[in-house]
Amino acid sequence: MREYCDYCHNEEDVKIVNKDEVYPVYGDEIPVKAQVMVCMHCGNELYSRTLDSQTLKKVYDIYRRKHKLLFPNEIKAIREQYCLSQRAFSKLLNWGDKTIVRYENGSLQDYVHNALLLFLRNPVHMEEYLQMNENSLNPKDRDLLFKRIKELCKQNNTDEVGKFTDTLKNFQIVYSSDYEIMEREYHTASANSNESQTVLFHISGEYLISGACDRGMNNESSIKEDNILNIAA
Numbered sequence: 001m002r003e004y005c006d007y008c009h010n011e012e013d014v015k016i017v018n019k020d021e022v023y024p025v026y027g028d029e030i031p032v033k034a035q036v037m038v039c040m041h042c043g044n045e046l047y048s049r050t051l052d053s054q055t056l057k058k059v060y061d062i063y064r065r066k067h068k069l070l071f072p073n074e075i076k077a078i079r080e081q082y083c084l085s086q087r088a089f090s091k092l093l094n095w096g097d098k099t100i101v102r103y104e105n106g107s108l109q110d111y112v113h114n115a116l117l118l119f120l121r122n123p124v125h126m127e128e129y130l131q132m133n134e135n136s137l138n139p140k141d142r143d144l145l146f147k148r149i150k151e152l153c154k155q156n157n158t159d160e161v162g163k164f165t166d167t168l169k170n171f172q173i174v175y176s177s178d179y180e181i182m183e184r185e186y187h188t189a190s191a192n193s194n195e196s197q198t199v200l201f202h203i204s205g206e207y208l209i210s211g212a213c214d215r216g217m218n219n220e221s222s223i224k225e226d227n228i229l230n231i232a233a
Helices: 049-067 072-081 086-093 099-104 111-120 123-132 139-168
Strands: 002-005 010-025 028-039 171-175 181-187 196-204 207-215 221-230
Touching: 002 028, 010 049, 028 049, 072 099, 072 111, 086 099, 111 123, 123 139
Parallel strands: none
Antiparallel strands: 002 010, 010 028, 171 181, 181 196, 196 207, 207 221
């Protein structure tokens, strides 16, 4: 491969080499394995927009993981779950028109913006936010967003009910006529043991107080007695 060398003032053979570098990002020093282009005639490093962009992306990704920031695809997913254009989303958030575009294309967001995006990922929070900022959108976009929020909330409720139902299917119910106790025998699959585990559910008034299985890292199970489910509704 040949590229123009600013030092040799001529087109020369070049090679790509790996190099350990440190990039400063908002006061944090981020080490990264970078690829750089080197002139094989003079040995100097040459500028490569493609390689520099790839390295910067690596640096930002390391920084995001370290500081628990949303990734560009996650920011885009939050916007798209509400069926909003980039411009409409920016208006709703009272940000500049190009802010969301930059974030979705890889620019680093600040902590305040990141916290707001995380908050609005929950449709319930988005509904509260929209009620306080509904004048940020035109009536059509506002009404469509309210409708989408209701769909997402309904979908989330359905998913939660489905998860709870699936959990109950794993239990074998045994009723006791002498006591207000349901004994549910939960069969746990383990590589080291085929033993069953018994969990007691106590019915008391409007509440179902359950002993919940908590499986630790060592695969030993313990019973917690503080899981209280309100079943009055």
